[in-house]
Amino acid sequence: xxxxxxxxxxxxxxxxxxxxxxxxxxxxxxxxxxxxxxxxxxxxxxxxxxxxxxxxxxxxxxxxxxxxxxxxxxxxxxxxxxxxxxxxxxxxxxxxxxxxxxxxxxxxxxxxxxxxxxxxxxxxxxxxxxxxxxxxxxxxxxxxxxxxxxxxxxxxxxxxxxxxxxxxxxxxxxxxxxxxxxxxxxxxxxxxxxxxxxxxxxxxxxxxxxxxxxxxxxxxxxxxxxxxxxxxxxxxxxxxxxxxxxxxxxxxxxxxxxxxxxxxxxxxxxxxxxxxxxxxxxxxxxxxxxxxxxxxxxxxxxxxxxxxxxxxxxxxxxxxxxxxxxxxxxxxxxxxxxxxxxxxxxxxxxxxxxxxxxxxxxxxxxxxxxxxxxx
Amino acid sequence: xxxxxxxxxxxxxxxxxxxxxxxxxxxxxxxxxxxxxxxxxxxxxxxxxxxxxxxxxxxxxxxxxxxxxxxxxxxxxxxxxxxxxxxxxxxxxxxxxxxxxxxxxxxxxxxxxxxxxxxxxxxxxxxxxxxxxxxxxxxxxxxxxxxxxxxxxxxxxxxxxxxxxxxxxxxxxxxxxxxxxxxxxxxxxxxxxxxxxxxxxxxxxxxxxxxxxxxxxxxxxxxxxxxxxxxxxxxxxxxxxxxxxxxxxxxxxxxxxxxxxxxxxxxxxxxxxxxxxxxxxxxxxxxxxxxxxxxxxxxxxxxxxxxxxxxxxxxxxxxxxxxxxxxxxxxxxxxxxxxxxxxxxxxxxxxxxxxxxxxxxxxxxxxxxxxxxxxxxxxxxxxxxxxxxxxxxxxxxxxxxxxxxxxxxxxxxxxxxxxxxxxxxxxxxxxxxxxxxxxxxxxxxxxxxxxxxxxxxxxxxxxxxxxxxxxxxxxxxxxxxxxxxxxxxxxxxxxxxxxxxxxxxxxxxxxxxxxxxxxxxxxxxxxxxxxxxxxxxxxxxxxxxxxxxxxxxxxxxxxxxxxxxxxxxxxxxxxxxxxxxxxxxxxxxxxxxxxxxxxxxxxxxxxx
Numbered sequence: 015x016x017x018x019x020x021x022x023x024x025x026x027x028x029x030x031x032x033x034x035x036x037x038x039x040x041x042x043x044x045x046x047x048x049x050x051x052x053x054x055x056x057x058x059x060x061x062x063x064x065x066x067x068x069x070x071x072x073x074x075x076x077x078x079x080x081x082x083x084x085x086x087x088x089x090x091x092x093x094x095x096x097x098x099x100x101x102x103x104x105x106x107x108x109x110x111x112x113x114x115x116x117x118x119x120x121x122x123x124x125x126x127x128x129x130x131x132x133x134x135x136x137x138x139x140x141x142x143x144x145x146x147x148x149x150x151x152x153x154x155x156x157x158x159x160x161x162x163x164x165x166x167x168x169x170x171x172x173x174x175x176x177x178x179x180x181x182x183x184x185x186x187x188x189x190x191x192x193x194x195x196x197x198x199x200x201x202x203x204x205x206x207x208x209x210x211x212x213x214x215x216x217x218x219x220x221x222x223x224x225x226x227x228x229x230x231x232x233x234x235x236x237x238x239x240x241x242x243x244x245x246x247x248x249x250x251x252x253x254x255x256x257x258x259x260x261x262x263x264x265x266x267x268x269x270x271x272x273x274x275x276x277x278x279x280x281x282x283x284x285x286x287x288x289x290x291x292x293x294x295x296x297x298x299x300x301x302x303x304x305x306x307x308x309x310x311x312x313x314x315x316x317x318x319x320x321x322x323x324x325x326x327x328x329x330x331x332x333x334x335x336x337x338x339x340x341x342x343x344x345x346x347x348x349x350x351x352x353x354x355x356x357x358x359x360x361x362x363x364x365x366x367x368x369x370x371x372x373x374x375x376x377x378x379x380x381x382x383x384x385x386x387x388x389x
Numbered sequence: 390x391x392x393x394x395x396x397x398x399x400x401x402x403x404x405x406x407x408x409x410x411x412x413x414x415x416x417x418x419x420x421x422x423x424x425x426x427x428x429x430x431x432x433x434x435x436x437x438x439x440x441x442x443x444x445x446x447x448x449x450x451x452x453x454x455x456x457x458x459x460x461x462x463x464x465x466x467x468x469x470x471x472x473x474x475x476x477x478x479x480x481x482x483x484x485x486x487x488x489x490x491x492x493x494x495x496x497x498x499x500x501x502x503x504x505x506x507x508x509x510x511x512x513x514x515x516x517x518x519x520x521x522x523x524x525x526x527x528x529x530x531x532x533x534x535x536x537x538x539x540x541x542x543x544x545x546x547x548x549x550x551x552x553x554x555x556x557x558x559x560x561x562x563x564x565x566x567x568x569x570x571x572x573x574x575x576x577x578x579x580x581x582x583x584x585x586x587x588x589x590x591x592x593x594x595x596x597x598x599x600x601x602x603x604x605x606x607x608x609x610x611x612x613x614x615x616x617x618x619x620x621x622x623x624x625x626x627x628x629x630x631x632x633x634x635x636x637x638x639x640x641x642x643x644x645x646x647x648x649x650x651x652x653x654x655x656x657x658x659x660x661x662x663x664x665x666x667x668x669x670x671x672x673x674x675x676x677x678x679x680x681x682x683x684x685x686x687x688x689x690x691x692x693x694x695x696x697x698x699x700x701x702x703x704x705x706x707x708x709x710x711x712x713x714x715x716x717x718x719x720x721x722x723x724x725x726x727x728x729x730x731x732x733x734x735x736x737x738x739x740x741x742x743x744x745x746x747x748x749x750x751x752x753x754x755x756x757x758x759x760x761x762x763x764x765x766x767x768x769x770x771x772x773x774x775x776x777x778x779x780x781x782x783x784x785x786x787x788x789x790x791x792x793x794x795x796x797x798x799x800x801x802x803x804x805x806x807x808x809x810x811x812x813x814x815x816x817x818x819x820x821x822x823x824x825x826x827x828x829x830x831x832x833x834x835x836x837x838x839x840x841x842x843x844x845x846x847x848x849x850x851x852x853x854x855x856x857x858x859x860x861x862x863x864x865x866x867x868x869x870x871x872x873x874x875x876x877x878x879x880x881x882x883x884x885x886x887x888x889x890x891x892x893x894x895x896x897x898x899x900x901x902x903x904x905x906x907x908x909x910x911x912x913x914x915x916x917x918x919x920x921x922x923x924x925x926x927x928x929x930x931x932x933x934x935x936x937x938x939x940x941x942x943x944x945x946x947x948x949x950x951x952x953x954x955x956x957x958x959x960x961x962x963x964x965x966x967x968x969x970x971x972x973x974x975x976x977x978x979x980x981x982x983x984x985x986x987x988x989x990x991x992x993x994x995x996x997x
Binding site: 017038039040041042058059060094118199201202258259261289291292293 | 400401402403754776779780783784787814817818821822825826827847
C-alpha cells in the first residue's frame with residue numbers, strides 16, 4: 015500500500031494549474047493545463063522492463079492545445095459516454111471543447127466548440143449523467159474579481175437542434191469569485207447537484223423543467239435551489255470534490271482544513287468530519303474507526319463547533335413533519351460520535367476480561383455466555 | 390493566501406475506517422453477511438408463530454457472532470504487546486459488549502415481543518448475562534472453610550436475590566443456618582418465602598391473573614413477617630425481606646452490587662410488578678434511571694439507547710445507535726432484522742424501509758473500500774431495491790483490477806446481474822491495458838468478451854501486422870480456439886481463418902488449404918491490403934510437385950492478382966520497389982506454370 019513517484023517531468027513553461035485523468039477505457043491518459051496558455055494530453059508508454067522493475071513509467075505528450083491566448087485555468091475530460099472529449103477554460107473567458115475522433119490516436123484532436131463566457135474562467139465541470147434524458151452539460155465558474163454582481167457560475171448545455179453549446183442557466187446568487195465547481199455523480203436522479211467553491215461552500219440542485227421547444231434552441235430550463243451553504247472554512251474555499259456515489263462532498267479552504275459534508279434524510283447537509291492538512295482529524299472530529307470511543311471528554315461542545323451555527327443533531331426529523339417523496343429522504347446523518355461507553359481507566363490490564371459497558375469506572379469481567387443460553 | 394511551506398509538499402493519503410481491516414472484525418462481517426443473506430432469502434417461508442421463532446433465531450445468530458468476535462478481540466487484547474494496540478482491542482471489546490447488550494434487549498422487546506409474564510423472565514436472563522460476574526465472588530465464598538463467615542457472604546446472597554436466583558440464594562442460606570444455630574429459624578422462614586415466591590411461567594400453566602393473585606398473597610405474607618420483626622435481629626436478612634417486598638430504598642442500598650440502572654429496573658419489577666406489560670416498561674425505566682443516577686450524573690449514550698428501547702421508540706434507538714457508532718454495521722443489520730419483523734412499516738415512519746435501505750447502502754459502501762470485503766458488499770446492494778443497483782454500478786467500476794483473476798471475478802458479478810455497460814467497460818479497460826503491454830492475446834480475449842467489434846478489429850490488425858513483420862503468430866492457442874466468437878468482426882474472422890490456413894498447410898492438407906486461401910480473397914474476407922501476402926502464401930502451393938489448384942482456382946488467383954495490380958496507377962508501379970515487382974512477376978510465372986500443368990492433368994482421363 016505504499017505510494018512512490020513513478021514519473022516526474024518538466025514540460026510547461028509556466029505553472030501547471032490542473033491535471034486530470036481520462037477514463038481508463040482510453041488507456042492511461044492525462045491532461046494538464048498551464049499558465050503558459052497551453053493544455054497538453056499525455057499517454058503513459060509501457061517502457062523497458064528495466065524501468066518497470068525500478069517502478070518508473072514514461073509519459074509521452076500526444077498533443078498540445080495552443081488555441082488559448084491566455085492562461086488555461088482548467089481542463090477536464092468529458093464523461094466517457096460522450097466519447098473522447100475534453101474541455102478547457104481560460105483566463106480570457108473562453109471555453110474550448112476538443113474531440114479525438116479516433117480514440118486510438120491521441121495526437122489528433124479537433125476543436126469542436128468555442129464558448130465565450132464573457133468572464134474570466136477558473137474552473138469547469140462536466141455533468142457525469144449518462145441518462146438519455148440529459149444532454150451534455152458543462153458548468154463554468156469564474157473568478158473575475160472586478161466589482162460587479164454578475165453570476166459567476168454559468169451552465170452550458172449542448173443542443174441537438176443547433177449542434178452547439180449554449181448558455182442554459184446562470185446562478186445569479188453566486189457573485190463572489192468561484193475557485194472550483196463540481197457536478198455530483200448522478201445515481202439516476204432526474205435533477206443535478208452542483209457544488210461550488212467560492213467564499214464559502216455551496217451546494218445547488220438544478221431540476222430540469224420540461225424542455226420548452228419554443229425557447230432558444232430547445233434548451234432546458236432549470237429550477238435552482240440552494241441545498242446548503244457553509245462558511246465553516248471561514249475563508250476562501252478552493253476545491254470541492256465528490257465521492258463515488260455523490261453522497262459525500264469534500265471541500266478545502268484557506269483555513270488549511272478539509273471538510274466533509276453529507277446530507278441526511280431531509281436534505282439537510284451537515285459536516286461529518288474535519289481533517290487538517292496532513293490528514294489527521296481535528297480533535298476526534300472524524301470517525302476514527304468502526305467502533306469509535308473517543309476517550310471521554312465533553313463532545314457536545316465539539317459537535318457545536320463542528321456544525322458552526324447549526325444546532326444539535328437533528329438527523330431524523332420529528333415525526334409530525336413528514337416530507338415524503340424526497341429523493342434524499344433515505345439519507346441519515348453522520349456525525350462524530352460521542353463516546354459510547356466510558357473507558358475504564360483503572361482496569362487491571364492483566365485481569366482484563368470483557369469490560370462491561372457500564373458507567374462506573376469499575377472493571378469487572380463479563381459473564382461468559384454458557385453454551386445454551388437457555389433463553 | 391498562505392505561502393506554501395516547502396516542507397509540506399507532500400500528498401497525504403487518508404483513509405476512513407481503517408479498523409475494518411482488523412482480522413477479528415472481518416470475521417464478524419463475513420459471518421453476519423451469511424446470516425443477512427439467509428434472512429433475505431427466507432422471506433415468506435413461514436408465517437405467524439413459526440416466523441417469529443425463525444426471526445428470534447436469526448437474532449440469536451447475530452448475537453452469537455458478536456460474542457464470538459468479542460472473544461477473538463479479547464484474545465487479541467490479551468496477547469497484544471503494544472500498549473496502544475492492547476488499548477484499542479480492549480475498547481473494541483467494550484463496544485462489542487455494548488452492542489450485544491443493546492441487541493439482546495431489542496430482541497426481547499421487538500423481535501420476540503415478549504408479553505407480560507415471559508417479559509420479566511427474559512429481562513432477568515438479560516440482566517444476569519450482562520451484569521458483573523459474581524462467579525469469582527461465589528467461588529471464593531463457597532470454597533472457603535466457613536462460607537457463612539466470609540466477609541462477602543451476604544453480598545453474594547444479595548446478588549442472587551437481586552438477580553432472582555432464588556435457588557442459589559437458598560443454598561447459601563442453608564449454609565448460614567447450619568453454621569449459625571441462632572439464625573436457623575430466620576433462615577427457615579426466609580428460605581420458605583423464597584421457595585414460595587411466585588414467578589411468571591413460560592408455558593400456559595397459569596394465567597396472569599392467577600399469578601397476580603398468588604403473588605399478592607405471598608407479598609402479604611412477607612409483609613407480615615417483616616412487620617412482626619421476625620428478621621429484626623439480622624440486618625442482612627431483614628434487608629433481604631425488604632427487597633422481596635420491593636422496597637425501593639432497600640434495593641437502592643445495594644447499588645454497588647447492581648452497578649446499572651437497568652439492573653435496578655429489572656429487580657424492581659421482579660419484586661413489585663412481575664406481570665409488567667411491555668408498554669408499562671417506559672415509566673419504570675425512566676424512574677429507575679432517575680432514582681439510580683440520583684442526579685449525580687447524566688445519562689450516557691448507552692443509557693439513552695436502552696431507554697429509547699424501553700420506550701419502544703425504535704426510530705430513536707436506531708438514530709442514537711447511528712450517532713454512537715461510527716460504522717454502520719450494527720444499525721444496518723439490526724434495522725434490517727426489525728424491518729423483517731415488519732416493525733418499520735408502521736404508518737408513523739415515512740421512511741421506514743428507506744431507512745433500512747439507507748443504512749444497508751452506507752454499510753455496503755464502506756465495505757467496498759476493502760480489497761476483499763467488497764464482495765460482501767455486492768450482496769447487500771442486491772437487497773436494496775431502490776438504489777442498490779446504481780450504487781453497485783458505481784462502486785464496482787472503481788474496484789482496482791490489479792490481476793486478471795480479480796477482473797474476472799468482478800466480471801462474473803456484473804454478468805450475473807446483466808450489468809452490460811459495466812461488463813463492456815471493464816473488458817475495455819483490461820483490453821487497453823493488455824494492448825499497451827503488447828499482450829495481444831489477452832487484449833483480444835478481453836475484446837471478445839466485451840463484444841467490442843471495433844477493438845477486436847484493431848487487435849486483429851496488430852496480429853496481422855506482427856505476422857507480416859515476424860512471420861509467425863503469437864497466441865496461437867487463442868486464435869485456434871476462437872470458435873463462433875470469430876464472427877465478432879470481419880478482421881477477426883479473417884485472422885482466424887488465416888491461421889486455419891497456416892494450420893492446414895502445416896498438416897499438409899494442401900488442397901483444403903488452397904481452397905481456404907482462395908476463399909479468403911474471393912469472399913472478401915481478407916482486407917485488400919493483405920492480398921499480396923496471401924498470394925505470396927500461395928506460391929509454395931503453386932510450386933508443389935503435385936498440382937493443388939484446379940484450373941478454375943488458378944484463373945481466380947490470376948484475376949485476384951490482376952485486380953490487385955490494376956488498382957495501382959502507373960506512377961505507383963514505377964515507385965514500387967524491386968521486391969514488389971519481382972514478387973508479382975514470380976506470381977505470374979507460377980500461376981502460368983500451374984495453369985499449364987493443371988490443364989494437362991484435367992485433360993487426361995482418370996484411372997487409366
